Amino acid sequence: MRRITPLIAAALLWCAPAAHAQQANGFVFNSSALISVTSVNQNVALPGSGQRVLLQNTGPSIVFVAFGGTSAVASVAPGSSSMPIFPGQCIYMTVTSWTNIAAILSSGAGLLYITQGEGSPPVACGTANPFSAAAGFPLGATALTGNASGVAGAVVGTLTSFAGQFTYICGFNISTIGGTASSGPVTVAGITGSSQTYQLPLNTANGQIVVTQTFSPCIPASAVNTPITVTTAAAVGATAVNVNSWGYRQ
Numbered sequence: 001m002r003r004i005t006p007l008i009a010a011a012l013l014w015c016a017p018a019a020h021a022q023q024a025n026g027f028v029f030n031s032s033a034l035i036s037v038t039s040v041n042q043n044v045a046l047p048g049s050g051q052r053v054l055l056q057n058t059g060p061s062i063v064f065v066a067f068g069g070t071s072a073v074a075s076v077a078p079g080s081s082s083m084p085i086f087p088g089q090c091i092y093m094t095v096t097s098w099t100n101i102a103a104i105l106s107s108g109a110g111l112l113y114i115t116q117g118e119g120s121p122p123v124a125c126g127t128a129n130p131f132s133a134a135a136g137f138p139l140g141a142t143a144l145t146g147n148a149s150g151v152a153g154a155v156v157g158t159l160t161s162f163a164g165q166f167t168y169i170c171g172f173n174i175s176t177i178g179g180t181a182s183s184g185p186v187t188v189a190g191i192t193g194s195s196q197t198y199q200l201p202l203n204t205a206n207g208q209i210v211v212t213q214t215f216s217p218c219i220p221a222s223a224v225n226t227p228i229t230v231t232t233a234a235a236v237g238a239t240a241v242n243v244n245s246w247g248y249r250q
Contacts, residue, residue, distance in 0.1 A: 029054070029117030034164065035103050036224065037063050037110040041073050043102045046095065048116035053095050057085040058138075058250045059110030060166055060192065060220035067098040074102040085112070088138040088250075092121040108192065109223055111164065137248045146228070146245040152179070152236055157243035159228040165249045167221040169228045171214035172245035179203050179237025186211070190228040191219045203238060218247055 031048025037059065046053065057063045064082040066074040074082045082104075085091055095116075103112050137143060144167065146157040159167050169191065176183045184200030203209055221228050230245045 027052070027054075027117060027119040027121065029115050031117075032113060032115040035101075035112045035114065037103045037105050037112050039105060039107050041075075041102055041104045043070060043072055043100055045070075045100050046098070046116055047114055050116050050118040051094050051096060052116065052118050053093050053101075054113075054115040054117075054121075055085055055091045055093065056113040056115075057087055057089050057110065058113065058165070059105075060087050060168070061105045061108050061110045062086055063103055063105050063110050063112050065112070066102045067093075067095060067100070068102070069098075069100055072098075072100050072102040074104040076104060076106045111166070111224065138250055141248040141250040144247050144249055146230065146247075147243065149240070149242045150232075151241065152234060152238050154234050155183075155232045155241045155243045157230040157245040159245055159247050159249075161221070161225045161227040162249050163225050166224060167226060167228050167247065167249045168218040169215060169230075169245060169247040170218040171212070171247075172230045172243065173210065173212040174200070174230075174232060174244075175211075175242045176200075176203050176209045176232075176235055176238050176240070178239030179235055181234075181236040181238065183209070183232040183235040183238065183241055185233055187231045188228065189231065190221050190226050192222050203235060 033047035035042060035044060063085045064074045064076050065085060066072050066082045144159045146159040148155050148157045159169055161167050174183060174186060180203055182200045182202050186198040188196040200211055201209060230243050232241060232243060235241055
């Protein structure tokens with residue numbers, strides 16, 4: 001049996017291809033990056049190698065992007081050379097000789113994930129509808145509930161936050177039994193813009209007050225990694241107060 005010399009073995013190892021992650025449909029990606037997009041133009045280098053770039057906008061606002069070199073500038077102005085990426089949208093592009101991407105939004109804060117590689121579009125990208133019909137949430141979202149119970153004091157239901165993601169509230173309900181005071185006003189805090197306040201009727205000793213509010217579209221938090229709370233007022237004499245809220249984070 002012939003033996004492979006150390007020189008040939010070293011040459012074979014040197015020629016071995018680098019390891020990359022690959023989806024079943026042929027998309028090979030080698031590096032990714034995250035831009036925390038603001039109303040100030042940002043220009044960053046593309047994160048890896050390859051002529052294919054996957055862009056995913058997981059924030060609540062439209063992100064405008066432009067490709068080029070280190071001097072590329074993105075703009076929100078109509079008629080500019082920048083391309084909009086809508087909330088929850090995923091776009092797959094060929095970048096050829098471009099080395100940098102610029103990103104901006106009109107106001108607030110957003111998140112843009114950039115993945116670079118080669119091959120066909122990922123199986124979860126390129127759909128005309130970025131929302132999951134089965135769950136009712138955007139692709140990649142994590143469903144949340146913020147439920148709490150109490151008696152006569154204030155009750156707080158919290159949709160928790162997560163680093164690098166936005167929390168969204170899609171609705172809440174409040175039920176109160178006993179006493180003659182009101183559980184209102186109810187305050188929804190931590191959302192974009194400013195807090196929302198809801199007034200509730202007075203309780204009755206034998207009746208039940210149930211209030212339900214839904215949001216379509218769901219309302220994002222005011223910033224990344226920010227919880228959303230639903231808080232009742234103290235209802236003197238109440239024997240049971242329940243707060244239930246629901247939403248997602250992405």
